[in-house]
Amino acid sequence: xxxxxxxxxxxxxxxxxxxxxxxxxxxxxxxxxxxxxxxxxxxxxxxxxxxxxxxxxxxxxxxxxxxxxxxxxxxxxxxxxxxxxxxxxxxxxxxxxxxxxxx
Numbered sequence: 001x002x003x004x005x006x007x008x009x010x011x012x013x014x015x016x017x018x019x020x021x022x023x024x025x026x027x028x029x030x031x032x033x034x035x036x037x038x039x040x041x042x043x044x045x046x047x048x049x050x051x052x053x054x055x056x057x058x059x060x061x062x063x064x065x066x067x068x069x070x071x072x073x074x075x076x077x078x079x080x081x082x083x084x085x086x087x088x089x090x091x092x093x094x095x096x097x098x099x100x101x102x103x
Contacts, residue, residue, distance in 0.1 A: 038087065045084045048077035 055070040064070060 038091075041080075041084050041087055045077070045080045048073065048080045052077045 058064040
């Protein structure tokens with residue numbers, strides 16, 4: 001489980017180097033990098049949500065003694081979800097701007 005640092009997403013020229021995978025050499029340019037960033041963000045949200053669900057279950061059955069770990073994992077999941085929602089909003093805004101310029 002990890003949360004992408006914001007500087008790797010917003011860094012401009014560093015976008016391609018921050019999240020590019022070596023097995024993806026066929027895809028070059030901005031579209032491939034954007035796809036990787038979006039997929040990594042979605043995977044991050046899924047992973048953090050799964051950890052939060054496991055923590056909640058363990059707490060409910062009494063297998064968890066440290067409440068602070070659950071609270072930290074819940075905060076990570078919340079930040080990951082908020083990041084994904086903001087990314088989605090920016091994608092929709094960009095799409096609408098492109099569609100409006102074509103008219």
